[in-house]
Amino acid sequence: MHYMHPAQYIGQEHVIGDWTLKVASVTPRVFIIDNFLTPQECHEIIRLGVDKGLKPSTLHASATARETNDTATRSSSNTWLARDTSYLTEDIYQRAAKLTNIDPDLFQKFHETSAQHHSIAESLQIVRYRKGEExxxxxxxxxxSINNRFQGTRFATLLIYLNTVDEGGETRFPRAVNNYNAAGLEISPNAGTAVLFYNMLEDGNVDDLSQHGSNKILGNTNKWVANLWIWDPVIG
Ligand SMILES: O=C(O)CCC(=O)C(=O)O
Ligand SMILES: [Fe+2]
Known part of the structure; x- marks a missing residue:
């Protein structure tokens, strides 16, 4: 397993360089990082996404991930930006490595020491939700597959808000139970803020409580996010 930032109580802070990771939930482990991107960088990523061309989203569509029998519905559109798309995307991978305390080399397409070892980071997924989408x-x-000895999967999610949404569009963790409060957790999208959460537990099992979604967009402001998925290091 990779290193995981501790989350002992809500409001706990970890300082990494210029960033402060603030614990928003202990179970599941969710951290909020303000000013992960500047407003200009947010615009630039949206522009790169628009230039690439957005397509209606499918569930877990990526080179490495297989579709699950999740019944989730996803009405947004998205595209993928490889790490080497621009200086900015390269920099975002460097920042993500620093933020998660993971060797940035592991986020390269191929690990230097072994051509068989694929990157543990997916391309950056750019997502747009319009009014009514969720x-x-x-x-x-x-x-x-249970036949796969190494049950590798998405270890952590770095979700970056590329704009501020006033009405709806909150990221919701409905199973978050904290301080005996089962109301769940909702985070309003704020441009440049990142949310880091772990989809796995420290013992290597998946974390059922990491379940989350995006509330419906209620107003006329579209919601734009970037997802960076990081896999656990056991590569079969
Ligand atoms: O847009 C959000 O707030 C959540 C997105 C998400 O969960 C996903 O794309 O997997
Ligand atoms: Fe998700």
Missing amino acids: YTPHHDFVSP
């Missing part, structure tokens, strides 16, 4: 609660981990 992503119902789901897990980001995928369930590998």
